[in-house]
Amino acid sequence: MKITDFAILFVIIFFPLFWLSGLHTDEQSQASSLQISYTTALRTASQDAGQVMSTNEQQQYEAGYSSEKFFRADKELALQTFLNTLYLNFGIRGDESAQQNLLYYIPAIVVIDYDGYYIYATENYIGADGSSNARHTWHPKKPYAYSDAQGNSIQFTLDHTVHVTEANTGEVLDGQAEQLANETDIALLDQMDTFEQVRRTAIVSSIQKDLAYYINKHNEYASRYGISYTFTLPTISQEEWNNSINDIGILSFLQGIPTGSGYYNNYALGGGRLVKKTSWLGTVDPNSGIKYAYPNGCKLPAPAQDLFTDAKEAAKSGYFLRDCRNPLIH
Structure with a gap:
């Protein structure tokens, strides 16, 4: 042939x-x-x-x-x-x-x-x-809402303000957890580290x-x-x-x-x-094959492949950081 x-x-x-x-x-x-x-x-x-x-x-x-x-x-x-x-x-x-x-x-x-x-x-x-x-x-x-093993009811907030109802007495209390710890027998309010974790x-x-x-x-x-x-x-x-x-x-x-x-x-x-943070776009350099990330809005050397919320997230994913003028960010 x-x-x-x-x-x-x-x-x-x-x-x-x-x-x-x-x-x-x-x-x-x-x-x-x-x-x-x-x-x-x-x-x-x-x-x-x-x-x-x-x-x-x-x-x-x-x-x-x-x-x-x-x-x-x-x-x-x-x-x-x-x-x-x-x-x-x-x-x-x-x-x-x-x-x-x-x-x-x-x-x-x-x-x-x-x-x-x-x-x-x-x-x-x-x-x-x-x-x-x-x-x-x-x-x-x-x-x-949360209930402990004793049946006490606690309504949390985004901080330490709580609305609690004691199971034994039916008493209702509102205020900071640290302050209410002295007014109630609810154990969770006495341990702030545990309180924060449970919350x-x-x-x-x-x-x-x-x-x-x-x-x-x-x-x-x-x-x-x-x-x-x-x-x-x-x-x-x-x-x-x-x-x-x-x-x-x-x-x-x-x-x-x-x-x-x-x-x-x-x-x-x-x-x-x-x-409001600047998002970052990840791309691969067409010549070297190296992964770079640029602030959103920069002109990229190749199509974007990933989008990150910030520079830290891009770096953790293996991208080298560059700005719009292209030098490496140290």
């Missing part, structure tokens, strides 16, 4: 493989770009919502009036701001049909208030024609449990609209959970949007008094 015959045979056999590989690479690149766009939109919407949550009209609800963390979260304003920013970044502002379709991919939003939390999730309702329909709605506020665990566990329930429940409604994706509560690190209950805030979820051969699944936290 001539060399030219071998060359032709090689092309016939391997060209389809190279072509398919190229298609897969392009698909991965497009999916990665979509993932970053969606994450940017979700985080921006959550940050905007978090910033307006602490807007209070009455002085007694302003932080510092009775506690450093005593804000009353304006959940309606937060939701409106979140959705407005999200619709804007998705390019569907003014398109009610597209907005409704996007809501199908938002299984839950939780607003973390000073003394409890609200969950915005889907529920059934009966329409005017008697048919069963689904819509997003606020569910009743749930306090940060955080109780708050996080309650929110996790309810979120898991409502997100799983969302599957029933999503299937009505042809969404085959299975909604579940994503894994959230303990550090992020702890950050979420340091102050009032909003925790939002966006899941199930097709991105190439996969699906988008993420969440974002917006705090009432969080300082």
Whole structure:
């Protein structure tokens, strides 16, 4: 067989493989770009919502009036701001049909208030024609409740203010845990290190449990609209959970949007008094193959592959930090 015959045979056999590989690479690149766009939109919407949550009209609800963390979260304003920013970044502002379709991919939003939390999730309702329909709605506020082994009831807040009910006497007390320790026999109030650990665990566990329930429940409604994706509560690190209950805030979820051969699944936290951070984009230098991260807004040498909340997160993921002028950041 001539060399030219071998060359032709090689092309016939391997060209389809190279072509398919190229298609897969392009698909991965497009999916990665979509993932970053969606994450940017979700985080921006959550940050905007978090910033307006602490807007209070009455002085007694302003932080510092009775506690450093005593804000009353304006959940309606937060939701409106979140959705407005999200619709804007998705390019569907003014398109009610597209907005409704996007809501199908938002299984839950939780607003973390000073003394409890609200969950915005889907529920059934009966329409005017008697048919069963689904819509997003606020569910009743749930306090940060806890009961000890003796049956004493404690309602926590985002600081050390508590509302307690003694099991033996039925006496109800309100105030700082340290001060109430001398007025009640509730052992937890005497041990502040244990109190803080139990407080955080109780708050996080309650929110996790309810979120898991409502997100799983969302599957029933999503299937009505042809969404085959299975909604579940994503894994959230303990550090992020702890950050979420340091102050009032909003925790939002966006899941199930097709991105190439996969699906988008993420969440974002917006705090009432969080300082807005610059996000970082991770990419790979096309010449050296080295992973670099740049502040969002910089011109990148190659398409972005990852999005990070800050420089520390990018560095922990193995990226070298650079600024917009490209020198390494030391």
